[in-house]
Amino acid sequence: MLYERSVQCVEAEIDFVDATYRGLRGRNARLLREDFCGTANTSCEWVRRRRTNGALAVDLDPEPLGWCRDHHLPELTPGARRRIELRQADVRKVRGAAPDIVLAMNFSYYIFKDRRALGGYFRSVRRSLAEGGVFFLDGYGGYDAFRVLEEATDHGDFTYVWDQASYNAVTGEMQCYIHFRFPDRSRLQQAFGYHWRLWTLKEILELLDEAGFSRVTTYFQGWDDDSGEADGHWTAGDRVDADAGWLVHLSAEK
Template sequence: MKRKSGEYGREVAVFSGGMGKREKHKQKHERGHRGRASFNYLQDEHHIDDTPPFSSSSSPPKFSDEEEEEEDDDEDTTPNHEHPSNDMPSKFLFYQQSVQSPKGDISYMQKFFLMYVGGRMPLHLQEDFCGTAFLSMEWLCSDTRRTAIGLDLDLEALNWCMENNIPKVGADGFSRISLFHGNVLQPHQSKLVKSDPQELVSNISLSENRENLQTDVLESDVQTGSIAQHDNFTKRNLTLPGRDIVCAFNYSCCCLHKRADLVLYFKHARDALSTKGGIFVMDLYGGTSSEHKLRLQRRFPNFTYVWEQAEFDIIQRKTRISLHFHMKKEQRKLRHAFSYSWRLWTLPEIRDCLEEAGFRSVHFWVREMPDTTEIIRTEGFGVGKDVKYEEATSFQQQDSWNAYIVGVA
């Protein structure tokens, strides 16, 4: 399905919007409010970089690996640890280590920008459905001039980013990124997240409220957390640089179930781009394997990651994706660490919606993924390593494929 994204991509959770199994998170996804991104069950090896992402401290937790974990296909007999002990690694950390590979995504985004826009280097990124903003962190580390904006519905994931990811960027990390808690369908109403309410000023310039956006979209649920939100600092009231690139990875757009919502989101993405030109980049997966029940697992040194795909509704084109993490030494399992209700869009549908939203051209970059019947179990990211994405105007159906979709404004 998806390449190793660098989060999971989809509208799943701000990298994980609605990353948990809790019912309120399920309701969010089913309404199209995702939090963070979902994850790619078939990651693209080209995206894998074995060097630690912006900090060696983000390497996998040290569990001993004495025994190989047994597969448990009986969900009814598997305990669900929704409240792990304090010494258990965060589900967000597991997600980043097994689902995301931001350096590869950034490499392709830079390539797309220079091909379709050109004239300058991209410096300003907006990551929608950002979850823990793992991609944004790598973006900041790739060039000290770069800035990032992250938007997600999952306040828990944003809090985790503020406490665990941004401090690893460096002394200027907090000054170059702005995280917003809110709905991608109502971005101007999203609220700025700050780790210290006393610092809500320094780098912010207020502007007049030029927009009076009214939509029929459901309001996002208000969540509380350890990180402060300030009602006066919404995206509508802040002057932010026009973005060179807006992205939505980890199949996050599959969290939007209605065509009208998809077009509305694409319009917001287009409006956020610089008047000098910019691109919107998203990912999508498909193939015959995407339309039936499926379970895949990938073993890492200290844990096993499991992608579980429910039965596929061919009329509504919907399925439910669940991500599980099995820890080896502890013999513990985080079942349904993230669970998403997805509407699987087709490439022509996405193209039509992007064009309706005002993008002047749409480009597909596709690659065939390994056959799922041959990789029910894999070790780490050792699959499809040498296959690259190529721009295509036609592509024959396969068992599994993954695509970047680029909208040029």
């Protein structure tokens, strides 16, 4: 799937979450809830990692969940398949066993467009976590984040295009698209569209604090001078340079 190949790196995502939880709690997490799971690729990676891991993957849309059922679940061992549940639900209304980890990656929570909506979601996550549970999420920023621009990444057999089509500073809302271009010059325009609020990191931190999380940590990547790109190693830090673009991971502890 083009989206999974361009946008996600579930192995790296789970490496970070697994090691950071262990660092914070001194033991392995077991039950992980993946919010806004789409095709639940990350949950599949979680249940593959250890026999004690279980996952609940939540999305409102039955279509990506169906795709997961048809394409990802058959690739799991029968044992791993039994430890994953796909649930069509609103992430704010999930009931059941309390997870050690709740994961909201790829900025999906930016669809909550005002403080009341995002704060409500953060409070519901905190309530649903097990004692000592950790909420992991990501964010992005930098001065390019607010600009109208297109950014193309070559993946060999296709080009991924991230299109920041419009931004309204009054509402803080932004329209973005993902397009794909192919070597035969054909295109898949607006394969995915996102209408969301461009939250700043400080706003996110304030809302997590107001939601009652006891400790929130930000993690940033190092820089690899040879490749001229971020090096994929996330370390805790409370400063980020005023660069054009950066990514952040956050852990928020119950």
